[in-house]
Amino acid sequence: MGGVILPGNTIGIFGGGQLGRMIAIAAKRMGYRVVVLDPTPDCPAGQVADDEITAPYTDVAAARDLARRCAVVTAEFENVPAETLEAIEPMVPVRPSSRVLRIAQNRIAEKTFLAEHGFPVPNFRPVRSHEELLRAISEIGCPAVLKTATGGYDGKGQVRIEHPDEAERAWERLGKVDCVLEEFVLLEREVSVIVARNLRGEEVVYPVAENTHANHILDTSVMPARIPPELARRAQELARAIAEALGVVGLLCVEMFVAQDSRLLVNELAPRPHNSGHQTFDAAVTSQFEQLVRAICNLPLGSTELYRPAAIANLLGDLWEGGEPNWAKALELPEVKLHLYGKAEPRPGRKMGHLTATAETPDEALQKVLEARRRLKEQA
Numbered sequence: 001m002g003g004v005i006l007p008g009n010t011i012g013i014f015g016g017g018q019l020g021r022m023i024a025i026a027a028k029r030m031g032y033r034v035v036v037l038d039p040t041p042d043c044p045a046g047q048v049a050d051d052e053i054t055a056p057y058t059d060v061a062a063a064r065d066l067a068r069r070c071a072v073v074t075a076e077f078e079n080v081p082a083e084t085l086e087a088i089e090p091m092v093p094v095r096p097s098s099r100v101l102r103i104a105q106n107r108i109a110e111k112t113f114l115a116e117h118g119f120p121v122p123n124f125r126p127v128r129s130h131e132e133l134l135r136a137i138s139e140i141g142c143p144a145v146l147k148t149a150t151g152g153y154d155g156k157g158q159v160r161i162e163h164p165d166e167a168e169r170a171w172e173r174l175g176k177v178d179c180v181l182e183e184f185v186l187l188e189r190e191v192s193v194i195v196a197r198n199l200r201g202e203e204v205v206y207p208v209a210e211n212t213h214a215n216h217i218l219d220t221s222v223m224p225a226r227i228p229p230e231l232a233r234r235a236q237e238l239a240r241a242i243a244e245a246l247g248v249v250g251l252l253c254v255e256m257f258v259a260q261d262s263r264l265l266v267n268e269l270a271p272r273p274h275n276s277g278h279q280t281f282d283a284a285v286t287s288q289f290e291q292l293v294r295a296i297c298n299l300p301l302g303s304t305e306l307y308r309p310a311a312i313a314n315l316l317g318d319l320w321e322g323g324e325p326n327w328a329k330a331l332e333l334p335e336v337k338l339h340l341y342g343k344a345e346p347r348p349g350r351k352m353g354h355l356t357a358t359a360e361t362p363d364e365a366l367q368k369v370l371e372a373r374r375r376l377k378e379q380a
């Protein structure tokens, strides 16, 4: 199991969305075969892969079928049931492991792991009962955020609490499921760092990305972040130390808050490629997707150096409201790249693609990518 998985072998991917698609593109480019397991036929990654298995993630027989056909298996998102991965771990290396996914898919487990290892997180308390809710609100104070322990993403499953009286109703709104209550942090900015680790424990760290959100969904990301070098170095070291403590084999994205009181706090862990690393596809010596392939196949890791500063802007389904976006107009800017994920139906809030721009400075890259996205709405 400790050897190198060479090109020609087959990589299995749980999850056939855009992340799986870009992993598949990188893997195919390096000469691997790819099989994707996803509940929806003709999924974005399935369109690129050699084969797709259409089955729910809870289907252990389908997962075993994937395992039999692959030399290594990975997941494009952390909410694949850990039980499914555990069932195939005796058959095939699963990287990152079910243990890592189990921690990352539950906010109580994740924050407890981080706090116990001395990593800085917003002040939080688990909420699993009415008593814990009352104790949490009195100890954390207001404003606070109540978040479901599992299943929340892109701001879903979160309620802000301004006054202790609202706690009860907030918990009811979330269905009285297990939650964490955490302090509401006054944010200076949000950043993230992606780390890659292979089986030999070799590690590389990408430059810090600086992220903005709209309606809780990532809107833009700039790399490198426009922060002092000392803060960037601290963020990178924090991410590296967390990846090591977790023993991740693959990628780990660490989302962080830079608080107005200058604390650097970990918000979330994602043991997979991340939306804030899409810049690396066009702007880095090694993209996060190629890096994942190298890490899980136990190959030497590639350079994380950026050729140029870069920015991405996400393209949500809302953009299609007035008809097909004006792709040609955006691509008149020669340093802009278009990525579309092959999703048939452009629903509002659905990530359909992104644009990347490279430039001399991060500011210029951001301006350029925003200009490109604005052009998509111009009449053809």
Ligand code: AMP
Pocket (backbone or CB within 6 Å): 122, 145, 147, 152, 153, 154, 155, 156, 182, 183, 184, 185, 186, 187, 190, 213, 216, 255, 267, 268
């Ligand atoms: P999450 O799903 O935990 O990543 O939260 C989504 C977004 O909500 C974050 O990217 C922040 O913009 C905001 N947010 C989440 N938790 C907090 C918090 N404790 N304090 C302030 N803003 C938060």
